Amino acid sequence: MSTTIAQPLPSSRKAGDKKSAGTAPKRLVSLESFLARYTNREDPFKYEWKNGIVEKKPRTMNRDQLFIFQNLLKYFIRLKEFLGGAAIICEVDMYLASANRTRRADIAYLPVMQMQSSRNGELSVCPFVAEVISKNDQINEVEEKLSEYFDNGVQVVWVIFPKLKQVKVYRSVRDITVRFGDDICSAAPVLPDFEMSVNDIFA
Numbered sequence: 001m002s003t004t005i006a007q008p009l010p011s012s013r014k015a016g017d018k019k020s021a022g023t024a025p026k027r028l029v030s031l032e033s034f035l036a037r038y039t040n041r042e043d044p045f046k047y048e049w050k051n052g053i054v055e056k057k058p059r060t061m062n063r064d065q066l067f068i069f070q071n072l073l074k075y076f077i078r079l080k081e082f083l084g085g086a087a088i089i090c091e092v093d094m095y096l097a098s099a100n101r102t103r104r105a106d107i108a109y110l111p112v113m114q115m116q117s118s119r120n121g122e123l124s125v126c127p128f129v130a131e132v133i134s135k136n137d138q139i140n141e142v143e144e145k146l147s148e149y150f151d152n153g154v155q156v157v158w159v160i161f162p163k164l165k166q167v168k169v170y171r172s173v174r175d176i177t178v179r180f181g182d183d184i185c186s187a188a189p190v191l192p193d194f195e196m197s198v199n200d201i202f203a
Helices: 031-038 063-076 112-119 139-151
Strands: 045-050 053-058 087-096 101-110 128-132 156-161 166-170 176-180 184-187 191-197
Touching: 031 045, 063 087, 063 101, 063 128, 063 191, 087 139, 101 112, 101 139, 128 139, 139 156, 156 184, 166 184
Parallel strands: 128 156
Antiparallel strands: 045 053, 045 101, 087 101, 101 128, 156 166, 166 176, 184 191
């Protein structure tokens, strides 16, 4: 994939422009440069790319949330898709063409073809995503992210609320089911056999 922003940087502003005082224009970065420099960084932040701008945010996956990933993984490895080479992975970068940006999903399912392309550094849109809500997440940001996911081909999203012990299963921004306790969360139609209760997710 080759996406480079050719937009020129803003020229110097007039002395009377309030925005000129202490505000330098942000340097634009091509998607290729972003992927080379930020994809594998090991620090307390996650990085996303939007229209040439690098966005730096605190990592949302803490230790407790990683236990949720492990619980999902225990169920996933029983499926035929896992035996065939598919995977679910933490912090997966996806390129969302309609928004001309990347998003780093907390947990995402990669079918075999996407696993192969990801090894070559290619970004694609995962059909099933799980987002684990932390104290750093803002509701407007989550809603915007969900809209972008479904606009670009994601079919199922689990939005997991550890503090509430609740899961919202989205199949579109209008098709939402709220799950608690022994209620079953399903990743159908992407993974019809991937089903687990809310209690199992938080076990």
